[in-house]
Amino acid sequence: xxxxxxxxxxxxxxxxxxxxxxFPYAYSAVDGGLKQLRTFVNVVEYVKENYVEPTDSDxxxxxxxxxxxxxxxxxxxxxxxxxxxxxxxDTRGDFGGLGIRLSKVEGFITVMSPMPNTPAFKAxxxxxxxxxxxxxxxxxxxxxxxxxxxxxxxxxxKVKITMSRKNExxxxxxxxxxxxxxxxxxxxxxxxxxxxxxxTGYVYLVDFxxxxxxxxxxxxxxxxxxxxxxxVLDLRFNPGGLLAGxxxxxxxxxxxxxxxxxxxxxKPEYYQEFRTGAKADYPDIPMAxxxxxxxxxxxxxxxxxLQDNDRAVIVGQRSFGKxxxxxxxxxxxxxxxxxxxxxxxxPKGRLIQRDYRDxxxxxxxxxxxxxxxKMDPEEEVKIFMQYNNLVYTPGKEEPKMEFKExxxxxxxxxxxxxxxxxxxxxxxxxxxxAAAEKAEQQAAAGxxxxxxxxxxxxxxxxxxx
Numbered sequence: 001x002x003x004x005x006x007x008x009x010x011x012x013x014x015x016x017x018x019x020x021x022x023f024p025y026a027y028s029a030v031d032g033g034l035k036q037l038r039t040f041v042n043v044v045e046y047v048k049e050n051y052v053e054p055t056d057s058d059x060x061x062x063x064x065x066x067x068x069x070x071x072x073x074x075x076x077x078x079x080x081x082x083x084x085x086x087x088x089x090d091t092r093g094d095f096g097g098l099g100i101r102l103s104k105v106e107g108f109i110t111v112m113s114p115m116p117n118t119p120a121f122k123a124x125x126x127x128x129x130x131x132x133x134x135x136x137x138x139x140x141x142x143x144x145x146x147x148x149x150x151x152x153x154x155x156x157x158k159v160k161i162t163m164s165r166k167n168e169x170x171x172x173x174x175x176x177x178x179x180x181x182x183x184x185x186x187x188x189x190x191x192x193x194x195x196x197x198x199x200t201g202y203v204y205l206v207d208f209x210x211x212x213x214x215x216x217x218x219x220x221x222x223x224x225x226x227x228x229x230x231x232v233l234d235l236r237f238n239p240g241g242l243l244a245g246x247x248x249x250x251x252x253x254x255x256x257x258x259x260x261x262x263x264x265x266x267k268p269e270y271y272q273e274f275r276t277g278a279k280a281d282y283p284d285i286p287m288a289x290x291x292x293x294x295x296x297x298x299x300x301x302x303x304x305x306l307q308d309n310d311r312a313v314i315v316g317q318r319s320f321g322k323x324x325x326x327x328x329x330x331x332x333x334x335x336x337x338x339x340x341x342x343x344x345x346x347p348k349g350r351l352i353q354r355d356y357r358d359x360x361x362x363x364x365x366x367x368x369x370x371x372x373x374k375m376d377p378e379e380e381v382k383i384f385m386q387y388n389n390l391v392y393t394p395g396k397e398e399p400k401m402e403f404k405e406x407x408x409x410x411x412x413x414x415x416x417x418x419x420x421x422x423x424x425x426x427x428x429x430x431x432x433x434a435a436a437e438k439a440e441q442q443a444a445a446g447x448x449x450x451x452x453x454x455x456x457x458x459x460x461x462x463x464x465x
Contacts (some may be wrong), residue, residue, distance in 0.1 A: 040064070069337065074104040074356070075326055077143050077338040084328075084336030086149070096155035096183040100125060101207065101239040103296065103322060104144045106356050108132075111163075112239035112320075113294055113384070116206065119181045126165065126381050127237055127294045130173060133162035155185050168377055191215035193223060200414055201228035205249070208241030208298035213248040220252065220282060230286040230417040232410065236316060237384050240297020247274050250305045253287060253312070255280035258347070260305040263325050265342030270325070272342075286421050287312035288413035291367060292380065296320035300367050304346035307367065310429070313421040314369045315413045321354020321366035370424055371416065373409045383407050 044060050062080070069078045099118020100111055109131040114120035131139060131147065139147040151159060160180050164173040190212050192204040201223035205212065223231070240246075250260045254276045262273045289303045289312045300319045306312035323344035329337045343353045346367075354365025382405045416424060 073340050075324055076340050079336035079338060081334035097152045097186045098181050099186050102144060102148060109139055109144060109147045112296060113237040118186055119184055123179055128166060130164045131161060132164055135160050153183050155183055157183050159183060191219050193219035195223065195226050196414060198227055199229040200417060202232045204234040205238055207238055208245035212245040216249055232288050232413050234290045235295045235299040235303060236290050236292045237294035238299040240299050246298035246301040250302050251276045252281050254309055255283050258309050261301045261344050263342040263344055270342040286417050288416055288421060289314050290316045290409055290413060291319045291369060292317045293320055296322040300352045301344060303367050304352060308347040310425045313371060313416050313424050315371045316369050316373055316409045319367040321352060323352035370428055371412060373412050
């Protein structure tokens with residue numbers, strides 16, 4: 001009887017924790033939610049007393065908390081004390097790992113891109129592959145950080161990874177043979193550049209890490225000395241990285257205090273604007289930016305800013321759609337809560353974050369290109385592998401510049417730059433103006449219809465009297 005009472009008290013404490021700590025906005029709705037809270041307590045109590053295996057209140061309540069936070073989105077996360085402590089202390093820039101950039105997509109740990117010259121890249125891991133097991137431990141429902149920690153380890157140690165890959169013909173994911181990796185020290189190189197012809201420069205930015213800005217500046221200076229008069233910035237398969245890196249890269253091409261991106265949440269304090277400085281290093285150079293479904297986060301911030309400010313033509317395919325703000329809050333028991341508190345919007349107010357859970361919002365989020373160039377995924381991966389093979393890694397022999405795979409996205413970008421990107425930008429402005437006028441007309445027609453409907457209703461009520 002005493003044990004039963006303790007369970008009930010613990011469950012009520014958890015219920016109060018949900019309302020008071022996780023969701024301070026819920027105080028006004030406590031009365032309406034008491035029935036659900038009682039149900040929660042009853043379920044915990046019944047499971048504790050009757051489940052076929054012994055359980056304890058702490059395990060059940062922790063699981064419930066994880067469930068509450070986990071149903072919000074793929075980025076909010078309850079951090080147990082050990083995880084929260086590790087997060088606070090994790091300042092490693094170099095680590096023993098596999099060289100895979102990951103995200104959580106539709107509940108699965110998904111490869112955004114393998115880093116050049118890393119174990120994952122050499123083994124043929126592809127963007128879009130799903131990680132199912134790490135050393136036979138199921139990571140399907142695991143938090144991203146927890147799964148990443150399993151993959152990391154001492155340099156030279158081994159780890160077995162089980163993955164699945166989408167069959168483009170059937171649309172189904174099929175398991176691949178297990179990968180047996182040897183962990184290496186990962187120090188990613190982030191920039192590759194060259195001249196495409198006498199006037200067109202090309203920069204392939206791998207990600208937005210701590211070295212991105214410095215390496216981008218070096219690349220642009222080198223290309224300028226070689227006669228660059230227009231630029232292709234390739235952000236395909238770039239999974240993002242640091243917000244500061246995105247802002248600094250955008251500032252290279254935009255000045256005059258222009259908007260780069262802003263964040264907005266439910267609370268006013270989560271609204272924040274990020275603008276350029278007064279002057280840009282390359283404010284006038286004609287630009288084309290390449291994106292695809294592997295471009296995410298900081299890549300989308302940069303491409304969205306350049307697009308909305310009519311600074312560049314975006315070419316390729318719709319981007320991934322990952323741009324939300326998480327805040328980490330300490331909890332009383334040493335645990336932590338990583339909660340999505342805001343989302344990123346382009347200068348014109350377009351939401352970048354894409355909701356993969358709600359199929360009705362399939363057309364929201366991500367950056368849509370000005371010029372779409374569709375590609376077969378297998379061909380796109382070949383191009384990706386080709387460019388990554390050319391990224392120079394210090395300490396190794398510099399690779400030969402051999403481009404054997406046809407790249408229709410890059411070819412289209414070069415064509416646009418030669419014809420004059422201002423033509424596409426002007427056409428886009430005309431289309432946006434026409435769409436705005438149409439929306440205004442529809443709103444006016446709707447208001448008129450509603451006014452007439454109200455008048456008819458009043459006339460009918462007068463007649464009834």
